[in-house]
Every structure is written in C-alpha cells, then in structure tokens.
Amino acid sequence: MKIESLNNPHVKEWCKLKEKKYRDQEGLFLIEGEHLILEASKKGVVKKILSSSIEVDADFYVTEAIMKKISSQKSIPKRIAVCEKLKEEKIKNRLLVLDAIQDPGNLGTMIRSAVAFGFTDIILSLDTVDLYNEKTIRASEGMLFHINFVKIDLNDFLKQIKKDYQILATDVKSGKKISRIVKKENVALLIGNEGQGLKEELKKQATDFVKIPMQENCESLNAGVAAGILMYEMSDLNA
Amino acid sequence: MKIESLNNPHVKEWCKLKEKKYRDQEGLFLIEGEHLILEASKKGVVKKILSSSIEVDADFYVTEAIMKKISSQKSIPKRIAVCEKLKEEKIKNRLLVLDAIQDPGNLGTMIRSAVAFGFTDIILSLDTVDLYNEKTIRASEGMLFHINFVKIDLNDFLKQIKKDYQILATDVKSGKKISRIVKKENVALLIGNEGQGLKEELKKQATDFVKIPMQENCESLNAGVAAGILMYEMSDLNA
Structure with a gap:
C-alpha cells in the first residue's frame, strides 16, 4: 500500500x-x-x-x-x-530488578549487559522509565528481544520471591565484595534509581548486601556501569 | 560586582x-x-x-x-x-587510553570509573570529544578533578611508552579473559570508539589482548560499561 x-x-x-x-x-x-x-x-x-x-x-x-x-x-x-509489545512470561532463575531507573539510555544499557551476562528476566518497577521509549530501545541494541520483562510493584514482587531467591542489594558501607559472594541458583540483583538509590522498603527485602570496591575519593559509579560490573561478577562465564 | x-x-x-x-x-x-x-x-x-x-x-x-x-x-x-583548563602532568603507571570516544556522557562515565578503580591518567586521542563539554563534566560527577589528562596523537604516544608499559586492547575472538591476565606495574588500557572500535594501527601497538566473556547472542557491551568492567578487573582493590 x-x-x-x-x-x-x-x-x-x-x-x-x-x-x-x-x-x-x-x-x-x-x-x-x-x-x-x-x-x-x-x-x-x-x-x-x-x-x-x-x-x-x-x-x-x-x-x-x-x-x-x-x-x-x-x-x-x-x-x-x-x-x-512483548508478552510477560514466567520468570526463571536470574533476575535483574530495577527500581525507578529514570534515564532511558541507562535502562537500554542495562538490558544489553543483562543479556550479555546470562540474566533471564528484568523486573521493572511501576515508576521505571518506559521500556518502549525509543532511546531505551536504541541503547539496548536489540537485546530487549532476548530477555523477559515483567512490570510490577517491586515490594509485592520481592515478598513473593523471597523464600526461593537470593536477593542482592548494594551497600557501599556494609556490603561484601561482590567477587566474594557465593551465588545461589536463583538470584535477583536489585538496582536503585540513579540519584536516590534503592528505596528503603526494598532494601529491607535483600538477603545479601554487596559492594564494588572503589578508591575513597570516588563516591559512586554510573548506575549502568555499576549494574554491568555486578552482573559480570554474577555471570557463570568468568570461571 | x-x-x-x-x-x-x-x-x-x-x-x-x-x-x-x-x-x-x-x-x-x-x-x-x-x-x-x-x-x-x-x-x-x-x-x-x-x-x-x-x-x-x-x-x-x-x-x-x-x-x-x-x-x-x-x-x-x-x-x-x-x-x-587543567594542566597536563607527567604520566604515572595506570593509564586509560581513549581513541575517538564521541559521546560526552560516555567520556564522563569513563572518567568516573577510572578514578574509582585507581587509574592515574587518561590519555585522549585528538579526535575524542571535548573534555570540557558540559555533559562530560556533569557525567564525570566532579571526578575529572582527580585524575591527570593528556591529549595527544595516540600512535606516537603508544610507540613512546611501549617498552615500559603493558598495553591491553580488547579482542572478542582471540582475547584472554580479563580476569586471567597478569597485570604489570605499568599498564595502559586501550578503549576504542563506540561504533567503530579501536583503530587498526593502534591495535597493532597492543602487547596483550583481552576480552569480557559474554553470552553468544550479545555481540558487545556499551563502551562505558565495557571500560568499567575492564578497569574494575585491573583494580588492586578486588583481591
């Protein structure tokens, strides 16, 4: 036509x-x-x-x-x-859980890293930037078609999966080095908003706290980079 | 006034x-x-x-x-x-060498990661986006004031440092896993342009090729994430 x-x-x-x-x-x-x-x-x-x-x-x-x-x-x-739009499927064993990510480029970058490091599902909080934003899609380099997405209230979701999944959150003070964590078969990695970090109520659902060791003069990494390093360390391909 | x-x-x-x-x-x-x-x-x-x-x-x-x-x-x-503008100082022992990075946000993110992981200097090719672009400065979160920058022709520069430095470049096919590389005291990490990768003539100056292991359905990572993971693995803080 x-x-x-x-x-x-x-x-x-x-x-x-x-x-x-x-x-x-x-x-x-x-x-x-x-x-x-x-x-x-x-x-x-x-x-x-x-x-x-x-x-x-x-x-x-x-x-x-x-x-x-x-x-x-x-x-x-x-x-x-x-x-x-992609249909939501049943979740598997390696979850990236994103709380209120605001930058579409960051979301796309995290999707790309999640696929690279063998994650099976990405769980998006209700206030995360739209998956179908053109900048998200572009930054994902097409990797959004290789992973399952679920959009849900994270508090409810984490309560639901808690007994079956190891839930990792970052804590720059009390966290264990991510390279030292013994990963379980079912694992969920929580990543918080770029500026505010993870909401307190979600942090309470974590079963393990981890950190990326850094020099003292640097307070934090870009959210996409931090998520990338954590997922890299959680990948089975490194051994 | x-x-x-x-x-x-x-x-x-x-x-x-x-x-x-x-x-x-x-x-x-x-x-x-x-x-x-x-x-x-x-x-x-x-x-x-x-x-x-x-x-x-x-x-x-x-x-x-x-x-x-x-x-x-x-x-x-x-x-x-x-x-x-920042004055160029004498280079030290851990260099991030950037070839034609075009996105100011990516450059800022890499500066932030370089400081986090104890890099001492960032070497910028003549065609890299301006360090003083407001987006670069913002994405660096102020970390540009914690590291030394040198802007120079990279081909000349690498020839000059080659006998004293281990020069790492990425190669997804023939590279060794970055976690397995024995790092020397003086080391330079080469990162190429977001789309084109590293120029062939610069690749020739590398002494070691490394890779980040990834699932097969994912061809590459965001340049800022890849640089972050490589620098993380090269950091002394992980041991």
Missing part, C-alpha cells in the same frame, strides 16, 4: 506511538533500522513495516517526509516497524 | 564558553553547581564565581535571566564558576 499524505490516518496513528500514552493504549511501539527489525522479526512481534524505498520489503510505502515525521532519528532509517 | 544587563561584555564572554572553540581559545571552561565548584576549588582552578543569590559567596552577582542564559541546565544552579 502506498501513502503520500502526511495527513493520512495511518501516519497520524504511527506518529502517536512516539508517546508513551498511545503506546500503552494501543499495545504497540516503533522500532527503526534493519538490525532492530531483524531481532524483532525473530521474536515474531513485527506487525507492519514502512519504508520510503520501493527496493525493500514493506507493507506500506510512504514518502520521505512521512518517514521523517515518524522517525526519532536525525537521518531517516531505511525501514520503520510497528511492533506488538 | 553586580551585573544586570544581558548585553554586558562579561556575560557575552561567559556564554561563549559553552562552545569548544572559545574554550580552546581562552583556556577556560564553565562548571555549574556546588559539588563541582567544591571539587574545582580543591584543585585550585576556579577563576570567577557567578551567582544570582546575594546569600552566597561570588565574584559577580547577576540576574536570574543572566544565569539562565549562561547555564546549560534546565533549572539554574545556585552558582556557576569559570575555571582554568
């Missing part, structure tokens, strides 16, 4: 997906570029593909002006896809 | 420092907020302080409109300082 008018109802609908409100309402989101479309196709969530080039496969052939209007990037991609 | 006009020559001069060209020309840069000003003061590089509040110490008391014009942040800080 060919579309040439910026006022076409489809175009308006796709543009709206740049806002969280409409993504939630429709259960859809946008991805841009070949790498992401390939990963999303493997996962089976691609609904429609748009392109301004008749040389590639697409459901809708649109003008460059339309691509530009829908795209969030500086240079327009070859193809944009409308995808269905 | 009190300034009320947006057209005051001082105001124009300070605003220009938001551009790299003028920072280079004047040898000056801007920092915002109390934490950064404290760190810069300890380092002795603060030249002038501006504020719109007469309740704090400053050299120039300006209007809120002027603060807003000079500031790069959404909410204006209590104070802004004009600082002298």
Whole structure:
C-alpha cells in the first residue's frame, strides 16, 4: 500500500506511538533500522513495516517526509516497524530488578549487559522509565528481544520471591565484595534509581548486601556501569 | 560586582564558553553547581564565581535571566564558576587510553570509573570529544578533578611508552579473559570508539589482548560499561 499524505490516518496513528500514552493504549511501539527489525522479526512481534524505498520489503510505502515525521532519528532509517509489545512470561532463575531507573539510555544499557551476562528476566518497577521509549530501545541494541520483562510493584514482587531467591542489594558501607559472594541458583540483583538509590522498603527485602570496591575519593559509579560490573561478577562465564 | 544587563561584555564572554572553540581559545571552561565548584576549588582552578543569590559567596552577582542564559541546565544552579583548563602532568603507571570516544556522557562515565578503580591518567586521542563539554563534566560527577589528562596523537604516544608499559586492547575472538591476565606495574588500557572500535594501527601497538566473556547472542557491551568492567578487573582493590 502506498501513502503520500502526511495527513493520512495511518501516519497520524504511527506518529502517536512516539508517546508513551498511545503506546500503552494501543499495545504497540516503533522500532527503526534493519538490525532492530531483524531481532524483532525473530521474536515474531513485527506487525507492519514502512519504508520510503520501493527496493525493500514493506507493507506500506510512504514518502520521505512521512518517514521523517515518524522517525526519532536525525537521518531517516531505511525501514520503520510497528511492533506488538512483548508478552510477560514466567520468570526463571536470574533476575535483574530495577527500581525507578529514570534515564532511558541507562535502562537500554542495562538490558544489553543483562543479556550479555546470562540474566533471564528484568523486573521493572511501576515508576521505571518506559521500556518502549525509543532511546531505551536504541541503547539496548536489540537485546530487549532476548530477555523477559515483567512490570510490577517491586515490594509485592520481592515478598513473593523471597523464600526461593537470593536477593542482592548494594551497600557501599556494609556490603561484601561482590567477587566474594557465593551465588545461589536463583538470584535477583536489585538496582536503585540513579540519584536516590534503592528505596528503603526494598532494601529491607535483600538477603545479601554487596559492594564494588572503589578508591575513597570516588563516591559512586554510573548506575549502568555499576549494574554491568555486578552482573559480570554474577555471570557463570568468568570461571 | 553586580551585573544586570544581558548585553554586558562579561556575560557575552561567559556564554561563549559553552562552545569548544572559545574554550580552546581562552583556556577556560564553565562548571555549574556546588559539588563541582567544591571539587574545582580543591584543585585550585576556579577563576570567577557567578551567582544570582546575594546569600552566597561570588565574584559577580547577576540576574536570574543572566544565569539562565549562561547555564546549560534546565533549572539554574545556585552558582556557576569559570575555571582554568587543567594542566597536563607527567604520566604515572595506570593509564586509560581513549581513541575517538564521541559521546560526552560516555567520556564522563569513563572518567568516573577510572578514578574509582585507581587509574592515574587518561590519555585522549585528538579526535575524542571535548573534555570540557558540559555533559562530560556533569557525567564525570566532579571526578575529572582527580585524575591527570593528556591529549595527544595516540600512535606516537603508544610507540613512546611501549617498552615500559603493558598495553591491553580488547579482542572478542582471540582475547584472554580479563580476569586471567597478569597485570604489570605499568599498564595502559586501550578503549576504542563506540561504533567503530579501536583503530587498526593502534591495535597493532597492543602487547596483550583481552576480552569480557559474554553470552553468544550479545555481540558487545556499551563502551562505558565495557571500560568499567575492564578497569574494575585491573583494580588492586578486588583481591
């Protein structure tokens, strides 16, 4: 199908997906570029593909002006896809639990590290930045299609899993070095908000406190880096 | 001194420092907020302080409109300082060598991790993003005042240090696990551009190749995270 008018109802609908409100309402989101479309196709969530080039496969052939209007990037991609949101699956044994992460780039980076280090699930607090934000998707480098996401009230969630999972939280003072922790089969790593850290009520649910040893003149690491180092140490690939 | 006009020559001069060209020309840069000003003061590089509040110490008391014009942040800080650029010092024994890092946030994050893990110097290629970019400074959380920077042609630099330093570069295929590397007293870690990786000519100068073990479905990590994990493993604090 060919579309040439910026006022076409489809175009308006796709543009709206740049806002969280409409993504939630429709259960859809946008991805841009070949790498992401390939990963999303493997996962089976691609609904429609748009392109301004008749040389590639697409459901809708649109003008460059339309691509530009829908795209969030500086240079327009070859193809944009409308995808269905990922379905929540049953959690497995290695969980990254994120409390109120606010920066979409940080969230994307953590998704990428979680897949790299063999985590099975990412649990997002209700106040974490939207998984389907275009910056999150971009920073994840397509890795969001390789892991299960659950969005839930973390307090309830942690109470529920506590008897079956080791729950690690960071504490720069009383924490044990992460390299010294004996990891159990079922493990959940809690990471807090970039500025505020982990909420006190969630910290209370931890079964073990860990830290990354640092020089004294440095108080903390970037949240994405800290999460990356902790997950790296928890990976089985290092032995 | 009190300034009320947006057209005051001082105001124009300070605003220009938001551009790299003028920072280079004047040898000056801007920092915002109390934490950064404290760190810069300890380092002795603060030249002038501006504020719109007469309740704090400053050299120039300006209007809120002027603060807003000079500031790069959404909410204006209590104070802004004009600082002298950092002087290059003689390099010591633990070097982070950055080739063409383009994202100022990534650079700031790496500075923060380098200080955390006891690195002594950061060597910047001539095409690395500006150290004095406001996003770099903000992401470094003031840690740029705790480490020595040298900006230099990396090819020349590596040839020069090669006989005295172990030079580590990453290679996902042939690299040894970073946790298994025997670190020497003098060591330099090479990190390449976010998209392109390390330039071939620089890779040739490496004495050891290392890797971070990852699951197969993940090709790479965010550059800041990868650098963080490598520096963490090279730190003496982990033992």
